[in-house]
Amino acid sequence: MIQTPYYLIDRAKLARNMEIIDRLRTQSGAKALLALKCFATWPVFDQMREHMDGTTSSSLYELRLGREKFGRETHAYSVGWSDHEIAEAVGYADKIIFNSIGQLERFDNQSAQIERGLRLNPRFSTSGFDLADPARPFSRLGEWDQARIETVMDRISGFMIHYNCENADFDLFDRQLARIEEEFGGLLKRLKWVSLGGGIHFTGEGYPVDRLATRLRGFADRFGVQVYLEPGEAAITNAASLEVSVIDILNNGKDLAIVDSSVEAHMLDLLIYRQSAKMEVTGDHPYMICGKSCLAGDIFGEFSFPAPLSVGDRLSIADAAGYTMVKKNWFNGVKMPSIVVKELDGSLSVKREFGYEDYASSLG
Numbered sequence: 106m107i108q109t110p111y112y113l114i115d116r117a118k119l120a121r122n123m124e125i126i127d128r129l130r131t132q133s134g135a136k137a138l139l140a141l142k143c144f145a146t147w148p149v150f151d152q153m154r155e156h157m158d159g160t161t162s163s164s165l166y167e168l169r170l171g172r173e174k175f176g177r178e179t180h181a182y183s184v185g186w187s188d189h190e191i192a193e194a195v196g197y198a199d200k201i202i203f204n205s206i207g208q209l210e211r212f213d214n215q216s217a218q219i220e221r222g223l224r225l226n227p228r229f230s231t232s233g234f235d236l237a238d239p240a241r242p243f244s245r246l247g248e249w250d251q252a253r254i255e256t257v258m259d260r261i262s263g264f265m266i267h268y269n270c271e272n273a274d275f276d277l278f279d280r281q282l283a284r285i286e287e288e289f290g291g292l293l294k295r296l297k298w299v300s301l302g303g304g305i306h307f308t309g310e311g312y313p314v315d316r317l318a319t320r321l322r323g324f325a326d327r328f329g330v331q332v333y334l335e336p337g338e339a340a341i342t343n344a345a346s347l348e349v350s351v352i353d354i355l356n357n358g359k360d361l362a363i364v365d366s367s368v369e370a371h372m373l374d375l376l377i378y379r380q381s382a383k384m385e386v387t388g389d390h391p392y393m394i395c396g397k398s399c400l401a402g403d404i405f406g407e408f409s410f411p412a413p414l415s416v417g418d419r420l421s422i423a424d425a426a427g428y429t430m431v432k433k434n435w436f437n438g439v440k441m442p443s444i445v446v447k448e449l450d451g452s453l454s455v456k457r458e459f460g461y462e463d464y465a466s467s468l469g
């Protein structure tokens with residue numbers, strides 16, 4: 106048995122998402138780029154590459170990883186490039202998307218040999234979290250002033266517009282895209298490509314994929330553009346779990362089980378957005394599942410189990426692919442989970458284990 110903790114990526118579950126992406130690409134004509142900031146565990150890129158057109162990035166290192174480990178079409182986006190990064194970035198990228206007119210002008214000469222785009226901020230979004238809302242007041246994410254954008258239209262061939270956040274509501278998507286068509290249609294007609302970013306939850310249960318495909322094809326035809334989507338979460342949703350073991354049981358008014366992992370170190374997104382972990386269990390024995398870091402609030406959540414828990418029991422925490430492995434860290438020096446892939450034949454392959462040397466070398 107593989108020692109816990111480990112992230113377990115299930116290729117069969119990944120295949121389900123990839124099938125939907127394929128259907129959407131075929132029916133809509135849109136291209137799909139994996140957003141590496143959400144998921145960058147490259148041992149399964151061999152599988153994803155068959156169903157996605159390439160990658161998009163948020164930094165030089167993500168960009169390089171996309172070029173070297175995924176291949177195909179490589180989009181370079183970053184909120185800001187430094188002077189010493191731009192030449193290398195242009196070397197990896199098929200397209201570079203600038204966040205601001207200032208960056209586009211600063212790196213005009215260095216980027217002129219590849220296709221360029223600009224991030225458009227439509228000043229509305231579907232995010233319910235201020236922290237993750239690109240349209241929040243004073244947002245630095247993209248340009249919105251059409252008169253200013255007009256001055257650089259001769260230098261760009263596309264826009265990137267990322268304004269959805271886990272949006273499972275097709276009608277809302279439809280209405281907001283109509284607003285973009287209405288407000289920015291004059292500019293869109295002059296472009297070759299438009300990326301609508303990520304955040305569309307089209308691999309979710311019951312999502313009307315056919316309606317989305319028709320809507321995207323209509324948009325592409327109306328403006329004469331190649332549409333791109335940049336799915337992060339939608340590409341890998343439900344495709345991985347975090348496998349942990351119970352190492353202690355306490356009762357301090359509630360039954361508590363401590364596991365050999367930590368929310369803060371291994372599922373940080375849950376703390377940031379104040380959400381509970383997910384576990385597919387039911388029963389009459391409730392426990393609070395707690396992490397082993399010394400942070401008082403290092404708690405995965407409360408779950409009811411079919412039988413009392415004991416030390417050594419293994420638990421599987423669901424939905425551990427997106428914004429999870431990319432954020433793992435060495436807080437408290439807690440052993441970092443290994444990365445394990447469940448192959449299509451059911452066998453498990455350990456892709457990476459982390460040890461003391463990795464911890465020490467990350468600090469000096």
Ligand SMILES: *Cc1c(COP(=O)(O)O)cnc(C)c1O
Pocket residue numbers: 140142143182267269270271302303304305335336337338339
């Ligand atoms: C975060 C992000 C994505 C991916 O978003 P998901 O919600 O994971 O689909 C795509 N494009 C851009 C520009 C992003 O910032």
